[in-house]
Amino acid sequence: MSGAFRIPSAGRLKQAKTARFSFDGQSYTGIEGDTLASALLANGVHLVGRSFKYHRPRGILSAGAEEPNALVEIRRDAARRTPNVRATVQELYDGLEAQSQNRWPSLSFDVGAVNDIASPMLSAGFYYKTFMWPKAAWKSLYEPRIRQAAGLGVSPDKPDPDHYSSRYAHCDVLVLGGGAAGIAAALAAADAGVRVILADEQAEFGGSLRFEAAAKIDGQDGFSWAQAAVARLSAMDNVRVLSRTTAFGYYAQNFVGLVERVSDHLKNPGHDLPRERLWQVRAKRVVLASGAIERHMVFADNDRPGIMLAGAARTFLNHHGVAVGRNVGVYTANDSAYSAAIDLKKAGVNVAAIVDLRDNPTGPVIDEARALGIEVNFGRAVIRAGGKLRVNSMTVQPKNGGGERTVPVDAILMSAGWTPSVHLFSQSRGKVAFNDETKRFVPGIYAQDCVSVGACNGTDGLSASMDEAYAAGAKAARDASAGDLGAKAGKGTKPKVDASESWSRGMLGAAPGAGPGTTVKAFVDFQNDVTAKDIRQAVHEGMRSIEHVKRFTTNGMATDQGKTSNMHGLAIAAETLGKPIPAVGLTTFRAPYTPVTFGAIISHARGPLFDPTRKTAIHPWAEAQGAVFEDVGQWKRAWYFPQAGEDMHAAVGRECVAVRTNAGLFDASTLGKIEVVGPDAAKFMELLYTNPWEKLEPGRCRYGIMLREDGFIYDDGVVGRLAPDRFHVTTTTGGAPRVMNHMEDYLQTEFPHLNVWLTSITEQWAVIAVQGPKSRDIIAPLVEDIDVSDEAMPHMSVREGRICGVPTRLFRMSFTGERGFEVNVPADYGQAVWEALWAEGQKHGATAYGTEAMHVLRAEKGYIIVGQDTDGTLTPNDAGLDWAVGKKKTDFVGIRGLTRPDLIAKGRKQLIGLKTKDPKVVLEEGAQIVEDPKQAIPMKMIGHVTSSYWSQNCGRSIALAAVAGGRDRMGDTLYVPMPDGVIEVEVTGMVFFDETGGRLNG
Amino acid sequence: MLLIRCPYCEEERPELEFRNAGEAHIARSADIAGDSDDDFEKFFFIRSNPKGIIYERWRHIHGCARFFNAVRDTITDKFVMTYKAGEPKPSKLPNNSNDVVAK
């Protein structure tokens, strides 16, 4: 038996297909096709959670995505724990494990429920008011306590083992919502042959046809018609049908985000299946058929388990075959709840009474209810619900006051009317309009190429909805496809409605007994525990705009986004303000419509696929040598090469000494490289760099500085002139893309008259730096047709030729201060040439060195690194590089910026060297520098350390720093205050090793 | 994600392929070195930041790589039109920006 409340004669599920599941450790049986909610109700379980603020017992309010109460944790294994799953959405599978949330120690006895008793202290705006003072208590006392108490559910603490997928799709007509209207629209468009996507959030299409038992279309019951129609659509090549797919966001130019739940409903999802799939759809036309959401009645204790929306009770009965009680009461302000009473009565459930706020309503459902012998009360209100863990009575009173009567019930079905789902329309930036007669916000001014049909458009009745939808689907197809296809739109067979149910208006705001002056807990927003009184209080405390009321009370701010509560909250605020509803305004709907997992959004972009990893051609060699790598932008760079027993300090020290004693090999392939080619190449270089280039001879190199227009250093690098019309430009590793962009920008937009081509060649050339006294001895035997003698190839020159049989651009240059070469070879030959150089190097005591040794060696020579020693506020002069600015030039990018008053003022920060008084102390990079360590805090900081290392070659620590007026402070003592003491430093020049530079040629 | 029409490719392409490059029609002086402090301030620091129509530079960086100009409405985020770099600021905008976007 799949639950004591299952009615075998009702519903569409196959009784034979049972599924076992557990809730809070207790085992139950449901049926395939159940949601967790329907399966729990079949077993008589209504109490499923505790509320957010007051920890009140809560049940199941709805049968769909709007559910604010029945949030549970679904657990597949230790890593697959999903909190805040709506039990009304989660499909049952055999073995499903669910847990209630927000309760301790148990669901029926929850200590946090003391908040309910203390609720006068927890009223609207409580957090804002109570925790304002004293300030110090916020961090130590209030925040940890609130954080512990706040939030529903517990996040999983392990990495998500599931995978997610992502797809882009394009279509002519995208239909969002697969109820009767959506299906009709899709049929009209699909029959024309245009590309259609039809999506619905439920497992099965049909929308409200799931519960509208009286609906008949094309001679079938409504739900069966929906299944047949969707089967026909699915079989068409031009149609994609997506079930379990929620349109969560409507973005610019008909770009819609959908998330498809692929495997959450499966017992054993295969690992080949993603858990969810994100669809990013660009549609020429969108048809919104998102339906309407039923509102609850706002009365005292309307949150007791067993009190639910009338339409939900019908879904549980007519679709799942579950009675939500044995003796139900109905409280309504419109017709649709009568249908629930009628359906239940016919299924053998006792209906204790229908309480209708309206005075003298008439209509077929009312007659039918009476004919079935149901007690019907007009002009009366339910002023209170009895019971705690489950409703056990409703107290009825004439709506204008009078004698009370308490009716025993085990469930109350309520309906205050239906709210059109304008969420997606609003997200599309459309403006809603208030219909004063029906008290509904409906789509008004459209901002995009979309159309609303059916209940979400405020259209009442099945027949009118389907007519409207079919016509709109046909028009959308015509508009999207101008040709023959469009002309055929709407020429198929339009579905014919044979029978439908009656619709009527409802009411907004608090019901009698919960009106102004009352202090009862009549909930407006169940998920955030906001009552009618809270909203009135917000207005009394000065909130005027609905946006302020919303934030002060948190009405509509929970994960359900107020799907059931917004209109009630608005009506109560409007009433309290004494203004009409449209004058108070509707809050803006924002994406996502329902919560979307991070997994679906990031898809495969995590772990190693989060960001591309770039590796040089020589990477495998370094890896085989046991190099430790560091990330530099997207690059993996060999940081140092530890030998047996060496730590980083020892390895770097050894590498640095070896380079200056014999030689070192360094993989410099990540250097940005740009080829500047064309008749005007030199002119272009003159404009983009501070240096003069016209007179640089082919075969020579120059260190170039690039500025931004503001005069600050943007990038630097050695540039070789290969030919009169060809420059080989190098940039910093991290700067390559932005330098390329900067050059292209000026070439295309400021200097388009120059005949120049720019080509990124970073990845085309592998670069092997061979540095040290023996560097020439190492490369000489391998170079075939280049004279590498000092006379033929002095420092700062470049030659094209061959090495190891492959083409090379050979630079004589140095970032170490030693005689050095940089061997550029086509990347495919990078590792082979490296291995040949390495073998040759072994004869001369060469070592491989990494980026750390490279940094130390350049700092020993005072060579700056742009982005480390400069920070975007240093000029060439500040960096001691004034010699690199062409004084006779009349234009280059940054020339005017350099003469700005602040940039030529005295006392600017300048790069200098620092030596600690204790040579063993290594300063911390970023440490602040002061003149007087005894001054009061906050001290006047005059600069900071930009680079700092232990230099094995110097036998001491060295540092570079940017210090105000630094070059006028040579020999001065300054101080670096640190947490464990003040470090005394002496200001020096930037060169710590081989000050005369003799070793460049030595 | 917006669709942006590249005036060089003559196609609407997704926003992902483009990068904004700041305000358009701010000319770099031919004799910039001789500019006054005020002129340089206007050129380098001052931007209009309007509510409504803005003239911007964009680059089709993951496409043809060309810089071009665009007219965009900062209220609706909609692109009103795009045109090639170097072309003058349009003297007249299309009446119905929706039509332009929808094409």
Ligand SMILES: [Zn+2]
């Ligand atoms: Zn393009």
